Amino acid sequence: MKAVTITENNEIEVKQREAPQASVGEVLVKVQAAGMNNADVMQKIGGYPAPVDASADIPGLEFAGDIVELGPQTERFSLGDHVMGLVSGGAQAEIIAVNERFLMSMPDSLSWQEAGSFPEAFITAHDALATKGNLRPGERVLITGAAGAVGVAAIQIAKVIGAQVVASVRNPDTREKTKKLGADEAIAPDEMQDYGLYDVIIELIGAADFEANIDALRYGGRIVCIGFMSGAEANVDISKLAFKQAAIYGTSLRKRPKEDKAIAIRAVEKEILPFVENKEVIVPLYATYPLDDGKKAYDEYNQKGKFGQIVLVNE
Incomplete structure (x- = not known):
């Protein structure tokens, strides 16, 4: 699979990487869109290392995509479901393995790009x-x-x-x-x-x-x-x-205990997603880049006047 990768020299390159496998409680998601955040930029420059349970060099804390494989002991979703998720890293790639606790069903009111920029x-x-x-x-x-x-x-x-x-x-x-x-x-x-x-x-x-x-x-x-x-x-x-x-x-989502992170996700599902479904809450986007242009997206992330989210998409 292709993935945005942080090199040893703190540069961004899009490289071929081995696709992950779904373990117990996990599903494989084909990533359609992945949002960019300050944490990604700080990780790139060496100021915010990934937690031990996350990819050390593939950034990305949020994504939207469709489920392509169900791992053992999963029960919340089905093959083909459109989901959006919150992870500790690794989302800026073509495929991600994620525990189903950290996924939400994607509202029909959102595009892939909007959904990929929602969770974090x-x-x-x-x-x-x-x-x-x-x-x-x-x-x-x-x-x-x-x-x-x-x-x-x-x-x-x-x-x-x-x-x-x-x-x-x-x-x-x-x-x-x-x-x-x-x-x-x-x-x-x-x-x-x-x-x-x-x-x-x-x-x-x-x-x-x-x-x-x-x-x-x-x-x-x-x-x-x-x-x-x-x-x-x-x-x-x-x-x-x-x-x-x-x-x-x-407050920080990335390094908090997994159970606490799951609780925060369930709270948004209950209290905010209904407003998203009714389009009373929207996800403003600033710019969209193909995953292959990951380096350009990082170079342009801190533009003055940026309003809303930058998102990477798999084409």
Whole structure:
């Protein structure tokens, strides 16, 4: 099979690799589309090694495709079913073996490209907002880096919950796009305190604005840290957290225990997929590349003004 591969020199090449086999509880999926995420780019440059149970050099955390083989002791799906899945790596290939616990049925409302870009972003956003952040109807949430894949997912999920959404986006051209997606306000990062206070802050950028985040929290507020592209170390005045009865949480899907990951998937199946099926929640795409152009996709991943997801497709 063909697969996007990270070389020893931290470059991207599309190579022929041996196709995986389905073991107990697993199915083989012919991958039609696989989303790209910040974690893939960080793995490429050596900043985010794959877990021990994932491919060390084939990136890709999410995909959509059709089941072509059922392994022993599988019962949730049938041959030919269209599914989308969340894995710890290896999705940017033609075939993937995955435990059926980490699959969801693909809604008819989504294209292959949209479905391949759904799992990582939307499960991450839902986990951050609903599970860690405990966002409630009527509360005010700030989403930093709101133009990326997790950001656009978080905007929509926060609106499903019934919250007031403030989207922080550096590029002026993409701010209006976040409002069309449901954000009540779209602001520049340096305006965040002008539009506070916030019950929940979803931090997708990193440590750069962390002190300002704490200042902008309402009493009892929660910060949920997901991204750290701007840095992972911050000076925190813990007295401010104490006085505000505030809390800081971190969340990551890739390295969490498998059972916890399966629970997060089931929660999205129950609480978000019905809105996807009704097209009340959509999956914005920025660009689509053939798998053979994987190197080009990685080279162009961090373009300014990117809104939504980049996806690789098998042609």
